[in-house]
Amino acid sequence: MATVASPEAARRVYRLERVWRERPGLLGWLTTCDHKRIGILYLFTSLAFFAAGGVEALLVRTQLITPNNTLLGPEKYDQMFTMHGVTMVFLFVIPISIGAFGNYLVPLMIGSRDMAFPRMNALSYWLFLSSGIFIYTGMFLGHGANAGWFDYVPLASKQFSPGPNIDFYALGLIFNGVSSTAAAINFVVTIFKMRAPGMSLNRMPLFCFAFLAVSFALIFALPPLNVACGFLELDRRLGFHIFDVTHGGDALLWQHLFWIFGHPEVYIIILPAFGIATSIIPTFTQRRMVAFPLVALAEILVAFIGFGVWVHHMFATGLPSVTLIYFAAASLIIVIPSGIQLFAWITTINTGRPRFATPLLFIVGFIVFFLLGGLSGVMLAAIPFDQQITDTYFIVAHFHFVIFGAAVFPILGGLYYWFPKVTGRMYHERAGHVSFWLTFIGTGLTFFPMHILGLIGMPRRQYTYPGGMGWTGYNQVETIGSYILAAGLLLIVANLVVSYLRGAPAPANPWRGATLEWATSSPPPDYNYPVIPRVTSAYPMWDELDREEDSRNLTRGEMVLDEGHETPASTVLDADWDEILEMPSHSPWPITLALVASGVFLFLLLGHWAVAAISTGLVFVVLAAWHRQEPQEA
Amino acid sequence: MSRIPRSMEATSVGEAAAVARGRRSLPNGLWGIALFIATEATMFGAIIATYFYLRFKHAGWPLDGIAPPKPALPLAITAALAATTLPMLLASRAVRAARRGAAVGWILFAMAVQCGYLAVQIVLFSDDLSRFTPDQNAYGSIYYALLGASHFHVLVGIVLSGWVAARLLAGVTNYRVVAVRVISWYWYFVAAVTVAVTLTQLSSSL
Numbered sequence: 001m002a003t004v005a006s007p008e009a010a011r012r013v014y015r016l017e018r019v020w021r022e023r024p025g026l027l028g029w030l031t032t033c034d035h036k037r038i039g040i041l042y043l044f045t046s047l048a049f050f051a052a053g054g055v056e057a058l059l060v061r062t063q064l065i066t067p068n069n070t071l072l073g074p075e076k077y078d079q080m081f082t083m084h085g086v087t088m089v090f091l092f093v094i095p096i097s098i099g100a101f102g103n104y105l106v107p108l109m110i111g112s113r114d115m116a117f118p119r120m121n122a123l124s125y126w127l128f129l130s131s132g133i134f135i136y137t138g139m140f141l142g143h144g145a146n147a148g149w150f151d152y153v154p155l156a157s158k159q160f161s162p163g164p165n166i167d168f169y170a171l172g173l174i175f176n177g178v179s180s181t182a183a184a185i186n187f188v189v190t191i192f193k194m195r196a197p198g199m200s201l202n203r204m205p206l207f208c209f210a211f212l213a214v215s216f217a218l219i220f221a222l223p224p225l226n227v228a229c230g231f232l233e234l235d236r237r238l239g240f241h242i243f244d245v246t247h248g249g250d251a252l253l254w255q256h257l258f259w260i261f262g263h264p265e266v267y268i269i270i271l272p273a274f275g276i277a278t279s280i281i282p283t284f285t286q287r288r289m290v291a292f293p294l295v296a297l298a299e300i301l302v303a304f305i306g307f308g309v310w311v312h313h314m315f316a317t318g319l320p321s322v323t324l325i326y327f328a329a330a331s332l333i334i335v336i337p338s339g340i341q342l343f344a345w346i347t348t349i350n351t352g353r354p355r356f357a358t359p360l361l362f363i364v365g366f367i368v369f370f371l372l373g374g375l376s377g378v379m380l381a382a383i384p385f386d387q388q389i390t391d392t393y394f395i396v397a398h399f400h401f402v403i404f405g406a407a408v409f410p411i412l413g414g415l416y417y418w419f420p421k422v423t424g425r426m427y428h429e430r431a432g433h434v435s436f437w438l439t440f441i442g443t444g445l446t447f448f449p450m451h452i453l454g455l456i457g458m459p460r461r462q463y464t465y466p467g468g469m470g471w472t473g474y475n476q477v478e479t480i481g482s483y484i485l486a487a488g489l490l491l492i493v494a495n496l497v498v499s500y501l502r503g504a505p506a507p508a509n510p511w512r513g514a515t516l517e518w519a520t521s522s523p524p525p526d527y528n529y530p531v532i533p534r535v536t537s538a539y540p541m542w543d544e545l546d547r548e549e550d551s552r553n554l555t556r557g558e559m560v561l562d563e564g565h566e567t568p569a570s571t572v573l574d575a576d577w578d579e580i581l582e583m584p585s586h587s588p589w590p591i592t593l594a595l596v597a598s599g600v601f602l603f604l605l606l607g608h609w610a611v612a613a614i615s616t617g618l619v620f621v622v623l624a625a626w627h628r629q630e631p632q633e634a
Numbered sequence: 635m636s637r638i639p640r641s642m643e644a645t646s647v648g649e650a651a652a653v654a655r656g657r658r659s660l661p662n663g664l665w666g667i668a669l670f671i672a673t674e675a676t677m678f679g680a681i682i683a684t685y686f687y688l689r690f691k692h693a694g695w696p697l698d699g700i701a702p703p704k705p706a707l708p709l710a711i712t713a714a715l716a717a718t719t720l721p722m723l724l725a726s727r728a729v730r731a732a733r734r735g736a737a738v739g740w741i742l743f744a745m746a747v748q749c750g751y752l753a754v755q756i757v758l759f760s761d762d763l764s765r766f767t768p769d770q771n772a773y774g775s776i777y778y779a780l781l782g783a784s785h786f787h788v789l790v791g792i793v794l795s796g797w798v799a800a801r802l803l804a805g806v807t808n809y810r811v812v813a814v815r816v817i818s819w820y821w822y823f824v825a826a827v828t829v830a831v832t833l834t835q836l837s838s839s840l
Contacts, residue, residue, distance in 0.1 A: 116662045185669040189662050219669055223677035227684070234779060239769035242684065242779070248697045248772035253687055257680060568638070571659040578658050582642035620793055627801075630809040631642050 009554040013530050015562040020113075020527035023586055031586040033118035034526060038125050039104030040422070045129055046096035052136070053087035054486060056080045061446070061482040064475045067467035077463035078146040079165070083139055085149030086169065089269065090176050091132045093407055097272030098183055098218075099128065101414055102211050104422065106187065108517035108524060109205050111196025111533045111540075113567035116189040119587045119626065120182050126594030127179035131172055134601055138168030145169035148461065150262060150313075151232075153243040153254045158236045167236065167605055170229040175601050177222045177229075184218035187211055195575040196516070197559075197568065198535040203575075205515045205538065206289060209296040210275025213303035214268050220307065221264035228257035237607065252317060259310035266399075267306040269407045270370075274299055274341060276410035277363050280417050281345055283513040284360040285352025288539060291344045298337035298344075305334050315386040324383050331381040338374055342367065357511075358432030362413025365440045369405025373398055376451065391461075394454025400447040412439065412492060419496060420510050424522045425503030431495040438488030445481025449474040514539035519547065532559040532568055535575075565631075582631045589626035596622055644808035651732035653808050663812040664819065671823040674787075678827050681783055682834050685776045695838055697773040700766045702839035708758065712832040715751040715788070716825045718744040722818040729814045734806050737814060741799045744821070745792060752788050759785070777835065784831040791817070791824050 022028050022037065032038065060080050063072045072080060107115055115121045138144045143165045147156040156166045191212050195204065232254070234240035241247035243254050282289050289295060311319065311327035345367055354360060376398040380386045389395065419427050453474045458465060465471055509518035518541050520529050531550045537543055553559050561567065561580065569579050596618045603612035641661070644650040660668075689695050696702055725740035759781060768778040794817045801810050833840075 117666060181673055185666055185673075188669055189665040193659070193662050193665060219673045220676050223673055224680045227677055227680040231684070231779065234768075234775065240775035240779070241769070241772045242688070242775045244772070247770075248688065248692060249775070250688060250691055250772075253684065256687075257684070260680075566640070569662060576658070577638050579639050579641045579653070579656075579661075581662070582640070624797060627797075627813075630807055 006555045008557065009530075009551075012554060012557060012560050012562045016527045016530060016560070017525065019562065019565055020525070020585075022526055028586070030591055031122075031588050033114070033122050033584055033586055033590075035103050035107050035115045035118065035121060036422075036524065036526075036528075038121050039100050039102075041125050042095050042099030042103060042128070045125075045132065046092050046100060049087050049091035049132055050096070053084050053092055054489065056084040056087065058482060058486060060084060061479040063463060064465070065479040066476075067465055067469075067472055069464055072463060074463045075146070078461075079139060079144040081461060082145045082148055082151075082169075083135075086135065086145055086173075088403075089149060089265065090173065091128075091135070093269050093403065093411070094180060095128055096411060097269075097276075097407075098180075098187070098211070098214060099125065101272060101276065101411070101418075102183075102187060105418065105517055106190060106208060106211055107194065108520070108528060109208055109515050110191065110194060110199060111516050111529065111535065112190065112194040113528045113532075113561075114194075114583050115186050116194055116569075117186050118584050119590050121186055122587065122590035123593055124179045124183040124186065126591045127182070127597060128176065130594050130598045131175035131179060131601075134175055134598065135168055135172035138165060138172070143168060145172075150255075150258050152258075153232065153235075153251050154245075156232065156254075157243060164605065167233065170232045170236075171601050171605055174226050174229050175597070177226045178597070180218055181222050184215040184222075187215040188219070191215075192572045193569050194567065195570055196533050196535050197570060197575055197577045199540075199570075199575045201573055201575075202293070203535055203538045203540075206278035206292065206295055206299065207275040207515070210271045210278070210299045213300045214271045217264045217268050217271070217303040217306065221261045221268065224257045225261035228254055228261070231257075233604075252314075255314050255317065256310070259313045260307070262313065263310040264303070264306040266403065267303050269403050271299060271303060273366065273407045273410035274302075276414040276417075277345060277366060279513075279515065280359045280363050280410070280413055281348050282352075282539070283417075283511045284357055285349055285354045286512065287348060287352030288514075289344060290347040290351070291340070292538060294340050295344045298340040301337040302334065302341075305330065305337070309334065312381060312386070315383050316390045321383075328381050328383050332378065335374070335378060338370075342371065342374075358427070358429060358436055359413040359417035361433065361436040362409045362416070365436065365443075366406055366409040366413070369401045369409060369443065372448075373401030373406055377402065389454055391459055392454035393450040393458045393460055396460050397447050397450035397454060400450070405443050405447070409439075409443075412489075415492065415496065417511070418517075419499065420506030421517055421522050421524070423500050423503075424506050425499050426506050426510065427499040427503060428495050431491065435488050435491040435495060438491060439485055440488075442481050442483075442485025442488050446478050446485055447481075449477050449481075509541060512541075514541045516540050519550070530554050530560065532561065534559070584629075584631045587626065587629070589622060593619065593622045593626065641808045644811075645805070647732040647734050647806040650806050650808045650811045651730055654730040654811055661812050661815075663816045667816040667819045671819065674823065675827070678783070678830065681776075681780055682830060685780055685834050686837075688772050688776055689837075695773065696766075696777075697771045700770075700773060703762070703836055705836045705839050707754070708832050708836060711751050711754050712828055714747055715828050718747045719818075719822050719825045721747075722821045726815045726818040729802070729806065729811050732806075734802055738799050738802050741795050741802075741814070745795045745799070748788060748792050748795070752785065752792065755781075755785055755788070780831055781835060784828055787824050787827065791821055794820065 022032060022034055059072060063069050063077060143163050145168055146165045147161060151169055154160055191208050231242045235243055241249040243249050243251055245251055278289055309327055309331045311323060312331045315324055380398060416427055416432055453471055456470060458471050506522045508521050516533055519533060531553045533550050534546060536546055540546060565583050565585050566580050567583055568577050569581050570576055571578050596615060600612055600615040603615055639653050639656050641653045644653045721740040721744040725737045728736035728740060766774050768774045798813050798817050
């Protein structure tokens with residue numbers, strides 16, 4: 001934080017504190033529109049779902065520890081692996097990376113006091129929580145989704161899945177999609193319009209480029225999924241025939257619609273991880289990122305090309321060879337932007353002065369696993385190899401290295417990296433190292449033998465296997481690995497909890513980080529910055545003269561905006577200051593709207609069409625009430 | 635810094651118009667609706683793609699000898715709906731130029747046409763239902779899914795227009811000026827989608 005040198009400065013800070021003070025107590029949390037509080041809500045909710053998905057994974061691994069095991073049985077096993085996938089993708093990785101890290105950090109990094117649409121931000125969170133509860137209600141009632149996370153028809157059609165399991169899945173994902181769409185729109189507008197003066201697009205942190213790419217990918221990827229789930233519900237509930245081959249429909253259509261969403265989804269999962277890596281690497285090497293513009297372009301290119309490769313999930317469906325060859329080639333092209341980033345990270349570490357603190361260790365783990373998962377991905381782009389290996393554990397190995405090893409390791413590193421900023425406490429470094437090695441070894445032991453199992457023919461998604469196939473030993477190693485991994489994750493949680501209670505106090509910028517979130521105190525005040533910073537490079541915290549100017553501005557009262565709940569909006573490319581916005585501070589309507597929306601989906605699930613239609617009407621009533629209070633009246 | 639406008643303090647017709655004139659980039663609300671339109675357009679793209687995906691699976695279309703739709707009336711009313719983009723454009727111009735009465739008038743005029751369009755479409759929809767149903771075959775399924783999605787968007791637009799007209803009558807603020815422009819953009823999108831949907835619907839008879 002800028003040093004409060006003069007009485008004028010102190011007076012301004014006091015006024016900011018009064019204007020921006022959050023409501024106390026539970027009511028404050030339920031009606032908050034503050035991006036930091038919403039980020040923390042996202043964090044704890046998604047970690048709870050991570051725990052649920054983790055328990056499901058451990059149950060799956062425990063079931064497979066010996067041949068002919070009867071711990072779960074086929075029905076429960078199907079629900080476990082399906083819910084594990086759905087949870088980890090929709091209720092953990094996306095919400096924690098976009099909802100928690102993005103919400104907390106993007107406004108701080110771009111020097112804004114909030115997101116562009118604070119109330120819609122709260123709405124995204126409450127919709128996400130409601131959709132998670134909705135999806136898990138099915139599981140607690142014994143009717144959890146059970147046709148795999150990609151939910152292929154005809155297995156998922158009414159004829160073969162008559163129970164409500166698939167309805168929880170399809171409606172739940174549409175519900176969740178509404179939340180993610182709202183969040184994505186909010187991020188694009190925030191990144192385009194709310195940057196601090198001087199932060200032209202080429203001076204924006206690479207973290208924000210990654211979030212920009214992810215948000216655009218979400219905006220275009222979610223509609224096909226929602227359409228597919230909508231069609232599936234129409235087929236299942238109202239007797240439509242869109243996926244029904246016997247009445248002129250087409251089952252493969254589901255796979256197309258699902259993977260047009262599903263492949264960009266992979267990059268949606270991993271791009272925030274790239275963003276976190278590009279934040280941690282410069283800090284712990286005290287060096288600017290190598291090839292900054294190339295890395296920014298590569299992040300966007302990955303998201304873009306990700307839309308043109310979906311058929312590589314369908315190489316074994318009998319599509320014409322010409323189609324397959326196009327998609328194989330497109331899939332190989334992804335190597336180029338991925339390689340650019342990989343070499344940029346390695347070169348930055350190699351040419352800097354790396355200090356292998358816990359966050360950087362996790363990034364090194366990420367690079368190792370991304371390389372492994374990426375190389376097996378290149379193998380799978382070869383059509384004959386894919387046709388041979390599809391539906392075996394080789395696939396499971398590949399995508400766990402990508403979306404656990406590569407996507408989650410930076411999240412874990414990020415938890416350590418920004419822990420001092422969020423809590424104002426330092427974590428325990430030695431325990432951090434131990435937790436890294438446990439998760440690193442656990443991940444390797446759990447997922448690497450799956451390559452071998454796949455090559456020697458073990459199919460995925462089977463609840464058990466016979467002895468004498470040569471599979472038992474590998475499965476046992478994997479199960480042991482998964483418990484080591486769980487121990488590592490628990491150690492991370494323990495480290496952070498104990499450090500929160502007893503850690504050493506953290507200064508504003510303990511790592512000499514380069515981006516603006518380190519400009520303010522740890523934890524940041526409700527108004528983020530006493531002075532809106534002026535930015536002249538992509539590494540504003542290393543421009544010490546600029547930051548001294550911020551302190552002088554506070555005394556002079558320039559760029560303080562202490563007259564109201566205000567933040568600047570700027571032009572899209574150059575970030576010239578364009579207008580001053582009065583932001584809403586708290587609102588009861590986002591949570592109310594989420595409750596009404598839950599009603600809509602509940603009544604759709606129960607088949608009370610008229611009540612569902614009335615609830616949809618209520619949504620508009622709530623929206624009208626929401627917009628009755630305009631920000632300048634708050 | 636004193637030159638930077640505090641947009642939200644504009645709570646009269648004239649002030650709101652001044653803010654709108656002084657801005658160099660689009661207000662956040664318009665960026666929001668542009669991205670919303672992008673995601674909605676992708677959704678309609680997926681539905682229309684499904685229509686043609688199913689259509690090209692079959693030698694005969696519509697399936698099972700269902701008569702193709704008659705084109706004249708849908709084309710005429712779709713043209714009328716597309717034409718309402720003009721009064722919506724004039725409404726958002728008027729509200730930025732501090733002419734509140736004209737803005738409300740244009741919105742209400744457009745709403746009348748839009749309501750007429752929806753009424754005729756509902757009649758056509760129920761006529762179609764008496765000829766063939768969505769649970770008959772895949773043609774019926776995608777036909778009604780496509781039209782249902784489109785009509786629902788028109789209904790939402792009418793609700794939004796009615797709401798913003800009522801808000802304008804209670805006074806003009808910067809917030810409401812942006813709302814008029816946002817809803818106009820929504821209508822441009824709905825008009826474009828309706829044209830695409832109608833051409834898809836009629837593709838079996840054109």
